[in-house]
Amino acid sequence: MPAAANPATADALSRPNPAALLAWYDRHRRRLPWRAPPGERQDPYRVFLSEIMLQQTTVVTVAPYYAAFLRRWPDVHALAGAPLEEVLSAWAGLGYYARARNLHACAKAVAERHGGQFPADEAALLALPGIGPYTAAAIAAIAFERSAAPVDGNWERVVARLFAVADPLPKARQKLQALALTLLPPARHGDFAQAMMDLGATICTPRKPACALCPWQNPCAARAEGAPERYPVKAAKAARPTRQGVAFLAVRADGAVLVRSRSPKGLLGGMTEVPSTPWESGGSAHPSAHAPFKVSWTALNATVTHVFSHFALELQLWRAEVSADALAPDGHRWVLPSGFDDEAFPSVMRKVLAYA
């Protein structure tokens, strides 16, 4: 290394060379279930499915869901023909359930409006439900070899460090997007998009980045400053409030549990739940008013806690044994434990049902 290899100012840095990153990718690319072998064409449906699942969700979490979906619905026509309830049930536990509703709506749109072929243009992809700027660019680049910058959290971190962008997220998004476009290579667009993600996931990590192993250590302004982990700068986030409620476990003599479906949109939209009071800060003054049966409820000595993205929930559990011939109230139904796997129970409800 030359003695003057420690540039003190940004203008002493060379421009990041896409070929250097691609060469690194050829040696270190991660083998992931949704990736075709090197040089092979990616199936747009698989790219689509994996990209939707990977939104705000880790590789390890997604992998089994991806395999199950692909086995059950191997192409866009199969998914488009599936009942939404089955898609939600298969998605249960993965979170952000609007993704599942939009995944299904998108498959139907592609089947009906595009003859089962995903469009290759970013703009056309962007018009589909559940596909935003990131996903449109990712599908265009990875499935269709279009020049595009799918700027996800990895890209944002890498770019913020390369150029030492001090503006805090999320306001810095536009600037980072513009800088990202300056990095794009003349070819291998899909590989480059995934190389950026791999770099962010394995080298340019949020904490303790492995700069010594980075193909772009030389042109990186944040490294030149000496504290790359300082980037990207993030705005302070709001505190997470707590809400309380009472969940009612009505258990029939044969073990069936009373459930209902949540409204189709909003929190846990379309998912299955046991009846409960509204989830409110301070809880409900008169839980009994929300009970599905006028019987004697036993307050269990148990609190289910669950953390959502924007609030924490504390659920008290009330349990009651109900006679074998009890009718389910309007909008409710009985589900036997043997049928639990076919229900779209979100994680919080699985915690609740552990007490049934």
Place this chain on the structure above:
DNA sequence: TAAGCGTGGGG
């Protein structure tokens, strides 16, 4: 524009 929208793992 900012808030709503899940979950599980790691430091």
Place this chain on the structure above:
DNA sequence: TCCCCAAGCTT
């Protein structure tokens, strides 16, 4: 325990 984080989109 708590906070941060993960291949974002919608309204």
